[in-house]
């Protein structure tokens with residue numbers, strides 16, 4: 550394990566934060582999320598294609614989706630069997646009638662820090678999208694993900710890189726260097742790396758960083774300096790930044806006009 554990533558949280562703090570994070574995730578993914586329609590599937594296809602993966606890449610093989618959320622995005626992979634490791638899987642299936650997690654061959658409703666013995670050495674692909682920064686011990690998750698791979702299997706980890714969030718939903722601050730180091734420590738050789746997603750700068754915070762890797766053979770280079778491919782152009786990023794700022798100003802103006810602004814309420818309170 551990397552010393553720079555060593556855990557410094559007490560177990561009871563982890564438990565408390567995991568509980569509030571789980572409530573937040575449920576709100577985000579059950580109450581605010583649309584059922585998986587054609588546009589969701591199209592975005593999934595664009596995302597996987599952006600990372601160089603084709604629908605038939607794992608036909609007849611096992612794909613393990615870590616931190617899958619309520620959608621089975623890995624349905625993109627034609628004729629693959631899918632296993633899901635997702636701590637909220639039971640809740641998603643209970644609270645979101647549209648959740649298609651039941652279409653997976655196996656669902657483990659548990660954190661990915663816990664090893665799943667049945668999956669050891671079984672998977673043609675193990676992937677995780679926008680999930681391991683929601684966990685406290687990403688190094689343990691990466692080591693488990695690596696252990697599910699067949700010797701020629703492929704691992705993909707895509708995550709937002711950002712500071713620790715005050716909302717408790719993102720308890721770990723990953724950097725590209727740290728994620729790369731953790732992947733190398735887990736015994737992987739990195740084949741390629743991506744910045745951003747095909748849809749934007751990030752999944753929600755900071756910027757997205759993705760590694761695609763395979764189990765490293767003895768003496769093989771670790772690939773930590775493999776090409777870093779940007780999935781957005783400078784022009785697209787600049788345009789998105791302007792739109793985001795305009796959206797944020799518009800939201801603030803709306804809060805002032807509708808009387809929801811806390812700052813205006815404070816001013817009015819002081820003036821009264």
Ligand SMILES: C[S@@+](CC[C@H](N)C(=O)[O-])C[C@H]1O[C@@H](n2cnc3c(N)ncnc32)[C@H](O)[C@@H]1O
Nearest residue numbers: 574616617618636637660661678679680683684
């Ligand atoms: C932002 S969602 C992303 C879901 C999905 N991968 C997607 O792209 O739509 C993050 C997911 O990670 C899950 N998660 C949080 N902590 C986890 C852990 N320790 N192990 C596995 N999954 C976890 C959450 O329950 C949540 O469903």
